[in-house]
Amino acid sequence: MFITGTDTDCGKTTISLGVMAALQQRNWHVLGMKPIASGCAVTPEGLRNADALQLLAQSSHREPYTLVNPYAFAPPLAPHLAAAQLGETIDFARIIKAYRTLAATANIVIVEGVGGWRVPLTSTQFVSDLALALKLPVILVIGLKLGCINHALLTVESIHASGAHFIGWIGNQIDSNMLALNANLTTLNELIAAPCFGLVSWNTAIDASHIAAQLNIELLEQAALKMTFTNVITCSE
DSSP states (O other), rough: OEOOOOOSSSSSSHHHHHHHHHHTTTOOEEEOOOEEOOEEEEETTTEEEEHHHHHHHHHHSSSHHHHHHHHEEEEEEEEHHHHHHTTTOOHHHHHHHHHHHHHSSEEEEEEHHHHHSTBSSSSOOOOOHHHHTOOOOOOEEEEEEEHHHHHHHHHHHHHHHHOOOOOEEEEOOOOTTTTTHHHHOOOHHHHSSSSSEEEETTTTOOHHHHHHHTOOOHHHHHHHHEEEHHHHHHHHO
């Protein structure tokens, strides 16, 4: 599954951890992946991203960091700018190879995007293109705050226009003082023709099990089962 968001800081990592925990509660062997990350910290082991480290820690078994986060950039910039500053180019083939290596050892890999759906990764490719290249169904994390309806609907339209398989959304309250929260959620449910996999309330402890408790595990597992069945059919053709 590919987890994208309405914007930076909408809670993609938090939700990804919750989705992983929810499936693990159903005995799925789950790995997390953050293909591209900028603003990484310099460590004795090399550049490390906090989000990628959380996904690695939540994973059902440990894999090399470079598989979980193939592209780690130190500059806290949009990925294509960070790569250009370092004289590098993001190569999808490298990401796909890492993903396939992870997928071969797990029931499912939860892949967290970077920024929003249309963040540039190269001069001609975007996050949307990466999801398509990986052939993964997309879950949208909607950061619940003023303006979220517009951001959500534009993103959903773009996901559909790209040809990606949009399977549902998760609301994540990032504004503790958001007015008319329930009315906004009603509007999102009415206007997005895909299921809501859960609503994560403000100030939920950043603990995967607490996040998972606010998700519809049954719906998530059904989506995961459809995904794995589709992969089996594709591989056998």
